[in-house]
Amino acid sequence: MAPHVRPENVLKRAEELLAVEQAGDALNLLHEIITSKRTRNTPIASLEPIMLRFVELCVQLRRGKLAKEGLYTYKNVAQNTSVGSIEVVLKRFIDLSKEKVNEAQEQADKIALDTIDDLEASETPESIMLSTVSTEQSKDRTDRAVVTPWLKFLWEAYRTVLEILRNNARLEIMYQATAIQAFQFCLKYARKTEFRRLCELLRNHLQSASKNLSQVHAINLNDPDTLQRHLDTRFAQLNAAVELELWQEAFRSVEDIHTLLTISKRPPKPAMMVNYYEKLTKIFLVSDNYLFHAAAASRYHNLRLQTRPMTEAEASRSASIVLLSAIAIPVISTSRFRAGMYDVDESKHKNVRLSGLLGLSKAPSRASLLKEALSKGILSRVRPEINALYQILEVDFHPLSICRKISPIMSELVKDDELARYIQPLHQVILTRLFQQLSQVYDSLKLDFVVKLVDFPAPFSVSPTTIEKFIMNGCKKGELAIKINHADDSLTFESDVYATSKAASDSAVQLQPTPTEIVRTELSRLAKALFATVNLVDTDYISSVAAAKEAALQRAVSGVASEHKAALERKNVIEDRLKQAETILQKREEDESRKRALKLQQEQAAEQTRLAEEMRKRELDRIRREQDAIMELEKRKIADEMISKGIKIAPGTLETMDTAQLREVEIEQTEKRTKDISERMRLTAKRIDHLERAYRKAEIPLLEQDYEKQKLADKALHEERRAAQIETAKAQFEAKVLLKKRLRRMVPDYEEYKERLLHM
Structure with a gap:
């Protein structure tokens, strides 16, 4: 029907078409009315029932593109007068789509149950073989045929609503609610691909919102309430990403949250930050970044203690995880050895970036994390086996029995799934401590003897090949100074006094100074001794130092007045410059406000011109569609007459003929x-x-x-x-x-x- 029909009579005409089972014609009628130019002046109270019926038919006939076009048009008509009406229509659109998905699931379950004739019948080899080659519909096929089309439609409905609501402060609440519903949709149906696309879509919307601040009803991220809603949405996104085990998306969500937190002028909620650090610990652990995992675990533990009281068992478990994660940080990195200035700069930039996510001024280290944990008295709250592990690795010196003492501790750790995750990095720490302590006692050892020392019970046993690879990696990193002689199957610890090896680093327990340290500190010790001798023996030197001090004191006393006067003058100059800067800044702000107002007027005029051009093009397209429909109807009528007369038409030629x-x-x-x-x-x-x-x-x-x-x-x-x-x-x-x-x-x-x- 032509779009000149009055909106008051549209619903009646649509219901008449539905009564004779012409839902498609009814939908086209409503679509033409909604997209008509005359509809812009129609009261929203008269247009809202039409839109509700329109979205019902779109969902019923699964016409997503038609619904998107109609909803966009309705948003442009109603966004300046009735925002609540837009929310009602969009909410109805989402609810109907959900209902269709639920109905499809019930139908698929019913079909799957109807195919089972006997619930007590057991599977036989013959039935299993027949099921592999039969064409009967299984539940997966039924779901693909019945449920999947409606799942696609619901996903497109979410995308459509988010695109319509984006970058509009008046529709922001429903935008955030729809985004959270979309996260729940991805969680319920385990849609990982759609979740990635949804995160990217929300990220693009946030970027465009930060760029288009001059538009009408633009989103202002400086508003605390708006920023808090965005933070809530990003935390929901982070929780969903962790639950779906999409760790890359989870890390990107953490970066988004950190960016919003830096913008926010209001301090974040403590419970929100507890969730933030908890998710960071999981992300860093999955990525095998044990250093930042331990830092995040420490922040998480401290924040939990501040936000709510914990029981003794909870506090002990949390403290044990903090200390164990710090102990498990490998002293020697297990990543591939990369040399070159570019790689060093890249690693430094990455550490700075990750430190920023944790709110740290500089990148943490293993020693600093252990020192922080000990300063807060964590040793008194950890489990006994964790305390014993710390004493063995960081305090005691026992190279020949370190592995034997740690074996029962590892057997206790493996019983707890949460603590068993640290066993693999603990192997690297244990081997590092073993070779650091052996290097202080021995010059050379048989390789078989070392393998016997690294004797862990199954499944924690370490092969000789793994030990050799570990030694090579430690030598590449400069943490170990060991040579392997395969001819006589021995290990030799480097003893060159001029070497720059870190075989006995500051983090290791030292039994005695190494020759390298003795040579390296010889000159400094000599300088200290000579300086002390001069201060005690040479009277001329002592008197010259005292005279220099007295002269400096007199100069300071004589220059006090002039310095005070200069300070006052400098204060006056600074105040004058501040006033000038304020005047210049105020003038600049006025100029910028005038420019923004002028730019806003120009953009509004351009927007009106663009909308008028779009409406003109849409009207021309509608007329063209009507003409094409009439021509097509006439062609079909002539073709039917020809077929009734027995005249044959070649297949595929009807579309190309007039x-x-x-x-x-x-x-x-x-x-x-x-x-x-x-x-x-x-x-x-x-x-x-x-x-x-x-x-x-x-x-x-x-x-x-x-x-x-x-x-x-x-x-x-x-x-x-x-x-x-x-x-x-x-x-x-x-x-x-x-x-x-x-x-x-x-x-x-x-x-x-x-x-x-x-x-x-």
Whole structure:
């Protein structure tokens, strides 16, 4: 129907079409009314019921693109007058889509149950083999056929609503609620790909919001409430990413949260930050970044202690995780060795970036994390085996028994799933401490002896190949100074006093100074001794130092007044410059405000021009569509007439032909058909004429014979019928004679009765 129909009568007309099962025509009618130019002046109270019915039909017929176009148009019409109406329509759109998904799931479950004939029947080998090659619908096929189309429609509905609501401060609350519903959708149906796309979509919306601050109803991230809503949404996104185990998206969500926290002028909620650091610990642990995992665990533990009281068991468990994560930080990095200035700068930039996420001014280290944990008295709250592990690795010196003492501790750790995650990095720490302590006692060792020292029970055993790889990696990193001699199967610890090895680093327990340290500190110790000797023996040096101090004191006393005067002058100059800067800043702000107002007017004018151009193009497209529909209807009508007349149309040619061409084809086919019929009639008449002539020629001699036969047959038949007639006549005559004789006996009685009647 044309769009000039009054909106008040649209619903009535749509209901009439629905009553005769023409839902598609009803939807097109509503769509034309909604996108019509005249609808812009229609009151929202009259337009809202039309939109609600429109979205119901769009969901019913699964017309997502049509719904998107109509919702965009309605948003442009109602966003300046009735924001609540937009929210009602969009909420109805989402709710109907959810209902369709639930109905599809119930239908799929019912189909799956209907295919089961006997619930007590067991699977046989024959039935299993048949199921692998049969074409019966399994539950997966049923879900793909019934549920998947509606899941796609619901996902597109979420995307459409988010695109419509984006970058509008008046619709921001529903935007955040819809985003959270989309996260729940991805969680419920385990849609990881859609979750990545959703995160990217929200990220793009936030970037565009920060750029388009001059638009009408633009989102202001400086507003604390707006920023808090964005933070809540990003935390919901972070929780969903962790639950879906999409760690890369979780890390990006953490970066988004950190960016918003730096913008925020309001301090974040403690419970929110507890969740933030908890998710960071999981992300860093999955990425095998044990250093920042331990830092995040420490921040998480401290914040939990500040926000809410914990029981003794909870505090002990949390403290144990903090200390164990710090101990498990590998002293030697297990990553591949990378040399070069570019890689060093890249690693430094990465550490600065990760430190910023944790709110740290500089990158943490293993020693600093252990020192911080000890300063807060964590050792008194950790589990006994964790305390013993710390004493063995960081305090005691026992190179020959370190592995034997740690083995029972590892057996205790493996019983707890949360603590068992640190066993693998603990191997690296144990091996590092073993070789650091051995290097302080021995010059060389047999490799077999070292392998016996690294004797862990299964499944924690370490192979000789792993030990050798660890030594090579430690030497590359400069943490170890060991040479392996495969000829005599031995290890040699470097003893060059001029080497720069870190074999006995500051983090390791030292039994005695190494030769390298003795040589490296010889000059400094000599300088300290000479300085102390000069201060005690040389009187001239002592008097010169005292005179220099006295002269400096006199200069300071004499220059106090001039310095005070200079300070006052400098203060006045600073105040004058501040006033000038404020004046310049105020003038600049006024100029910028005027420019923003002018730019806003220009953008509004350009937007109105663009909208008018879009409406004009949309109207032209509608007229073109109507003309095409009329032409298509006429073509279909002509084609149906041609088919009813028996005229064939080549497949695929109907779409490329117009009505004139179809008429030409009809005339041509009719003329050709008439000629064919005339020619066939002529040939048929000629053939029948010749055949009849041949029949008659062949019939002439046979007719005479048949005539003679017919005469004899007719004569015999005549005689037979004559004889039968005579016999019948005789029989009838005899019967009548007998009747006459019987009736003759009644004549006297008749005459007597007659006479009696006459004389009465």
